[in-house]
Amino acid sequence: MIRERKPVLYFKKDSFIDISPITKIIIFILSSIIMIRSGSLLGEWIVGSIAALFLLNAKAWGWSYKFALLFFGTLLLEEIAKLTGTEQTFSLFFVVCNVVRIFLPTIAMYYILAEKTTASEYLAVFKKLHIPDAFAVSFVVMLRFIPTLREHLQNIRKALVFRNIRIGPMYFMKHPIISIERLIVPMLISSGKVMEELSAAAMTRGLDVGRKRTTIVKFQLHPADFLLIIVGILTMVYLEGGF
């Protein structure tokens, strides 16, 4: 007789090494600061590598591939240009690359935090750190709300196309206030309803502030977490120290 296998539930996202959300948050903040403030080549390489490793670890293949190509590709191009002395000719191009590169690790880490970390993981951390429920609950609902907002935004932009209005980057730069109004007003009205229904549903599932709650995921820090935090902090101190 073939025994039917029981399904195994995963409460965390699939990854090679389990990294705690707190480490992800620290790296998110540190990498953003380093990229904006330092401008050193070494810093860029370290931060870029860490972000790329995070993406690989989360098995986000498409993202890792695009990130590595864009980040390290432009870095290499710049090096080649320096070696061949054609830096001046393409200076405008490299300025644009630089600006894009500054934000890339932040975007990558945001993706890791928003899409590759589950609500349970966050709730476990918040509980361990004794962060009040009122914050924890709203944070989790916000996290869940991001994909909904994205969906609404897509629909609204589509609806605007039917009215012969295309809000692309150019339109946005020319008419920033109108663009925001056209997007935000319908967004608020349609999201308001979802929010109300969501809060009602939350209460009927027993979610309430000030009540004891189990967290299925246990909060744990592994050697990898310490290693990442130490590397992040050392890089920051080293670069800020101006050695």
Add this chain to the structure above:
Amino acid sequence: MHALELQDITVSSAASSTPIIDNFSLQVEAGECVVLCGESGCGKTTITRVINGLVPEFYDTLALSGDVKHFGNSIKEQTISDVAKNVGSVFQNPKSQFFNLDTSNELIFGCENLNLDREEILKRAEQTIAGLNLKNLVNRNIFELSGGEKQRIACGSIISMRPKILLLDEPTANLDYESIEILKEMLLNLKSLGYTIVLSEHRLYWLEDLADRFIYLQSGKQLGTYTFNELYHKSEQELSEMGLRSMNVAALFENLNWITERKRWELCKLNDKKNTQKSLEITLEDVSVAYQNTPVFQLPKLSFSGGSIIGIVGENGAGKTTFINTLLGFMKHQGTIRENQTVLKKKALNKGGFMVMQDVNQQLFSNTLMNEVLLGTDASKEQAQELLEKLGLASLEERHPASLSGGEKQRVAVASALLSNKRMIVFDEPTSGLDRKSLEQFCAEIKELSSPDNLIFIVTHDIEVIFQLVDFILPCSKYKE
């Protein structure tokens, strides 16, 4: 002792002098399945909210008198989250009742809130998955599930909490025929396990074998109690007067299956509509669309002539949305789409088409109704006034679009489509959650709008709309080699 007892419930709001629920009493025995029915606004949703305690604690503008008892315990001294231990609620909109991005965490979310042991939670989750046959839904991204699958996960999450009473508020409003069947199987199973089930519903035909009693409500008053058979044997005329939707749709389903049998991506004629003047013809030739290298459809030839109303049907994932997006110029396609003799490229398709979305709120942008219908058109104010008059919106000209009712918002969207001279107007699930009266009204309005200069497409699961309104059916189906 009754499983559920409502004693002299009256719900009133400060805004109106007539109560929303007027002296309503109900006793439900353990293991019974009771359905609340009646037209929109009759108070059935409000009663479900009284049962789970959302009125008055959450909807605090409403005042409640009378008492609700679950297994003899009054809920007066309990908070909503206490009530949640006994009463599990599933809501109408599958999109707005989950809190996690993945199904596994969602299934145990309620148990975590009950502060159960880790081991106990895992045991319960396992039992729920086995009991409700959710095995192929675990460890999935909720945003990628269909409405029916989301609804099953919502039930699963509730069942893990082991409530004694299951409360469902219009659970089928957004579901297709097959999902309703699966949901019914699941509820039958739960009923046989001894769960007490209370439903509020517009669609009643699927409740055969499941419902023991139907409570009929009108303006917050209980007007009668029926069994399935009693309602089933009422004439369409009687049901229509009561504002209830058709009970006997089995014949319609058979008819639909017969018409569309073995036809895929071909127009099937439903009505003989005489169309003498042919001023508009949209033709698709060798149009094919692929999504991430997998073909969605390949159409040798398909042509629609002006004045037709076309129903787009098919199960979830059949390619209905992709087809519509192609017609409206949002998809990259191979082949040609022609309007009479002119080939239409993506931008021209964008310009010639319009979609009335499922959530109309997402397409209302202006501060008054007049500005709204004039946005993005070259039409004059007089033309707009004339059209609003025709659509019965003339007195609302200066109102804010957000303050209108659902049906009025839909009409505003249609008005702006007509004013900007759109040839293809698509309705995406326009009748989800409508009662009989609104449904009939909608069908009449659309027939009125249909003219030789336009094509109307209706994407729908609703069998009644198909047979009342549509001239042609386009059955969609997953691409097979």
